[in-house]
Amino acid sequence: MRTLISRRRLPFIAMFMIALFAAAPLRVQAEMPQPLKVAIVGLEHGHVEGFLGQLPKHTDVQLVGIADADTALWQKYGKKYRLPDSLFYKSEANMIERTHPQAVLVYTSIGEHRHAIEVAAQYGVSAMVEKPLTISLDDALAIRQIAHDHKIQVLVNYETTWYPSDRAAYDEVREGRIGEIRRVVVHDGHQGPKEIGVPPEFLNWLTDPAQNGAGALYDFGCYGVDLTTWLMHGETPLTVTAVVNHDKPQIYPNVDDDSTIILQYPHAQAVIMGSWNWPFGRKDMEVYGATGYAIAVAADQIRIRHQHDAEEHTSAAPPLPARERDSLAYLSAVLRGEIVPRGDLTSLDTNVIVMQILDAARESARTGRAVKLSQLGQ
Template identity: 30%
Template sequence: MTTQPLRIGILGLIHDHVWDHLPQLQHSQNAELVAAFDTNQPLRERVESEYGCPTYASVKELFASHELDGVYIFSSNQEGADLALQALNHGLPVMIEKPMAASLAQAEQMLETARAQELCLMVNWPFAWWPQMQHAVNAALAGELGTLWQVKYRAAHAGPKELGCSDYFCEWLFDPDRNGGGAMMDYCCYGCVLASCLMGAPASILASGGAYRAEPLGVEDNAIIVMNYPDGMATAEGSWSQVGKLTAYATAIYGSQGTYIVEPQKKGRLMLATADQSEGVEVKVQCPVLSLQTATEHFAHCVRTGETPWALCAPETSLEAQRILEAGMQQLHRR
């Protein structure tokens, strides 16, 4: 197994999350940025200036110019899936930003191709690297809360532009074809993947949402998906119009023997309530091993060892979330 840093190419710069991952590559001993592709010259110039790497306006030109060990994809949901297929068919492992694709058909084709090529396909979920989220998910899967009967997640902010998202990002977020929807696709996806990871495929779903902002964005700006299970339920909420941060990015996991509340971001707490400690106590969470600290370190580990990505980032989990999202969007369109 090679100890040389993985040579990573970036495909797409129009998803703003890319600017969180480039510093990871810059500081990692296990992966390095080799080249980047995007059709927008200002974004190429920014990467060249800040990271000193060559950039290309053509994926084929990048592939022809560099030997790579893997690619990161930060494009629109629709175009990102196409880029993933190009990379997989070129023999390259892929890390793609959540949710996975703009449609279920695209997601299914990605997983089918990765399996056929025997390549790593990892879907990055930003909350997957919160230590308290990792602890809660692993403990819940191990049965420490008893039988799970409900999972809740709410992702919310005042809106992409209000949050400071770039024009490149907003342009495709507000395009139902390139995004696959609006707030439902962008933000309900988190609750869907969490429920898929912890409770599996739902028996049925119920979705609702609409455009409730004073100035509509052309897509739904608020949505909720209720997932029904034989012995429980889960909810995924997404909002692009919430004032303030109260309840935003809050996670609740309910079991027959206890309840977890997962506070957001890497410094958030993990709280546990039981019959004996009904008010809840903080669970002390250990710092994860290096391979679980960032998406870059985890992808490098999986590519090198052949291990599958951990539960939240496994493509099978994201495929199930994509199936739920597509059913939700179909219900929304019928309203």
């Protein structure tokens, strides 16, 4: 009899289990956050291809619009990345009003960053711009005020932010394994934008000081200034000294193509070499402490020697946390309140100091004299 009853109940149990498992995906879907809605402002910065290339890997990010007045660029990128015509707008304001992004990714010239941020801020929309933040300290201070007044995030994307090797070097300092920083040396750059074949719309503004701020001094000097400011926990250097060369005036008549920036701190010194004249592309950093050193080699290798080591050792740097492995993961985490961007490589407070230093470096190169700096007010 019990066997008979159990057999009769089986269909009901099966139906219950089917209903339970059918509902499970719905509950999981309900718990998953909605994709972050982002829009592109400008297509004249070649780094936009990096974003469009990584977008398919990010199901947590949705591209809702692209604003650029140049319809030829619409056609170029629309065809290459199979983007529908409905994504494109001539006006940033019109695009934001129609698509309601949570953040704009700015791929204009550096000189247009402030304007793009101002437009987005009017709608309460945060922004991530390509490095550096802008072209002058005045613009940087204005952007900081805009972000404060409109309660938006303004972040700066550097390729080196997502290098595990740089984080590993930072951790060597933070955990006291190489002692107090005494010297930082950073090399960044490549053979030159024209030499490596950047698109013409990119080259046009890169070689215009009104739109790029300078040449290699800004384009690649900014990486080392950002990394050093981060390593020094936002400390303002006492002085900034810079020299620039015009080794290829026939190619770059209006901007420098080689630069060296020296930052003097009370107990440390940084030497930052950004150039369009390296024989090959490079992005590496050396951090020397009182008791050891850490050298970040490319993106994921680090060479370390501690005080009592007989020789240095090379290893793969530990991977970054998932939400800090690229700009889109990081942006999503910031806008969802999972990361507070204070004092890190992308943060506005760090990058206002970066612009103070770059502005001073440009002035030092112009006058041939060191520029003294003072602490910026908040």
